Amino acid sequence: MSEQSFQIFVVEDDDWYRKLLVHTLSLNPDHSVKAFADGESMLKELKNKPQLVTLDFRLPDYSGSELFDKIKSVDPEIEVIIISEQQDIETAINLLKKGAYDYLTKTDDIRDRLIHVLNKLGKNKKLEAKVESLQQEVEKKYEFQSNIIGQSAGIKKVFRLIEKAITTNITVMITGETGTGKEVVAKSIHYNGKQKSKPFVPVNMSAIPKDLVESELFGHEKGSFTGATGKHIGKFEQAQGGTLFLDEIGEMDISLQAKLLRALQEKEITRVGGSSPIKVDCRVIVATHRNLQKEVKEGNFREDLYYRLFGLPIELPPLRERDKDVIILAKHFAEAFAKENDQEIKSFTKDTLQKLMNYSFPGNIRELKSIVELAMVMADGNEISPDDITFAQKDVLADVLTEEMSMKEYQMRIIHLYLKKYSEDIKMVADKLDIGQSTIYRLLKEEKESSQ
Structure with missing residues (x-):
């Protein structure tokens, strides 16, 4: 049996009808079909984990409802299609409520309807498999101790704080200069924590116009303002059960901060133009490059919101304070670029590494990545020389003064x-x-x- 085949169990006591179903389902070469004349013999084979069971509602040893319950108790992921000789609306509704995939009656067009249902189910299963695969890729991508590169004391402290953050639902405040990797840390916390199977919803507060922030966060009802042609689900609702990442929270206008504070305290929001409160349950991680304590003193940020968001603070050190992490990161970016572009890995000369170490990197990790990728393109041989390293013109003076x-x-x-x-x-x-x-x-x- 192919590992890629879609396994189907057919449970039908009528010999002729059982052969009809098996023939119909076997028309698809991707299907692996096995037939049973009673429920007991099928239950003994459930350990082989079929993706689907077609179940005759009236069997000699079990009723359809009884057998359905037993199948789901063994594995809730197995889909069940009930097939009955007569249409019983009440029975159909009850079984669909319990989780049956579909309910079909034994009419002349059963073959066409069964093929249609199987096509729909197959597409759904492929989509589920794709989503699961992507989820596993994302989780692997954000295994923080392999994704956040570095060995400096500052970055090891960040590792320790991430480990604490992933064991609880405490609000996390990530601070650091632009380009230090705040969103990477936020994703690492989410994808290594209890919410990893739920959505990670990032919101860049500095990128949203002031008059749209409330609608973006809390959603709006149709007709609530000019241009609101339909209902809009806000970021809080989108993040239900997962993580809401509010990046550049220091840019949020103070007039809207009270509404954010209320949403966090009450764990409920009201859409713009709506009247009914909606319960929300999501973890909140915020990030900023600003000194929020200073913003509070200057009246730009609410003190009560600051303390509500403070939670577990994680401060990311700037690259210039991470010592030889610059070299580790540079080599990592060079290897990644070579792999993505199917190139040979190029090494850095000693003078090149020294030039990188002497630079202040005002753009931090993001800037280093861009510099290394350009150097990989510019270098002619197998080595990256100092001449292949190009710093932004505005930062040349800062570089000069390090010599x-x-x-x-x-x-x-x-x-x-x-x-x-x-x-x-x-x-x-x-x-x-x-x-x-x-x-x-x-x-x-x-x-x-x-x-x-």
């Missing part, structure tokens, strides 16, 4: 940087640096003479 040079060398490096930036316009450079043009000419002349 040990004399004051005069720093001075000349800055002058050359500005000359390049402003197309060798000495007057413009003099204005920007607030020094005389003659000073620039003199320094350039001295540099030329000293190099001869």
Whole structure:
């Protein structure tokens, strides 16, 4: 029997009708069909876990209802189609309520109807299998100790806090500079916790216009405002049973913070234009690059909401404070890029790694990833040289200042940087640096003479 076949058990005491059903179901080469004349013999084979049982409602040893209950007690995932000689609406409704997939009567068109039901069931099962496969891929992707790369003391502390977060439903507040991986941490908590089979719903508060935030979070009823042409289910409802991730929570307008606080405290929301409260049950994780304590003091963030959200704080260190994690991450991104693009892995020279270590990475991990991917494209051979590493122009000065040079060398490096930036316009450079043009000419002349 093929592992990929769709296993079907046919339970029918009428010999002729049993052969008809088996023939009809076997027309599909993906079906593996086994027939039984009574319920007892079928129950002994349930250990083989068929995906479907077609069940005659009237058997010599069991009623359809009794056998249905026994099948579901063995494995609730087995689908059951009841087949009866007469249409009994009350019986059909009761069995469908109990979980029967369908109820068919033995009429002349039974073959066509059975094939139609099987096609629908097959599509549903394939979709379920695909969803389960994707879910397993997502869970594997967010195994945090392999997904969050690094060995520095700061990142090991983050690991310890994630381990604490996944054992409870406590609200988590993730803080850190832009690009430090706040959403990755939020997903790691969700997909390693009790809610992993339920939705993870991210909301970037900074990306939603102020007048749409309430509708996005809580939903709205049809006609509640101009443009509300239908009912909209908000993020709180979408995250039911799972995790609601409110990214950049510090950007939320203070006029809406009271409604968020009430939703969190009461665990219920009311759609815009609605009157009936809706119970919601989801874990909340928030993230921000702002100092919320400072925002509270300045009157931009409600103090009561701050303490309601504080929960378990996880602060992500900036990349510049993670020491040799820069090298570990750079090699990881290079290997990932090579694999995705079917390329040979390129190594970093010692000078290249030193250049990366000397840089401040204002864009953090996100910036490092972009720099490494560009270097993989630019490098001609099997090694990535310092010349293949390109930093954003606005951060070149910060990079320069990490090197040990004399004051005069720093001075000349800055002058050359500005000359390049402003197309060798000495007057413009003099204005920007607030020094005389003659000073620039003199320094350039001295540099030329000293190099001869």
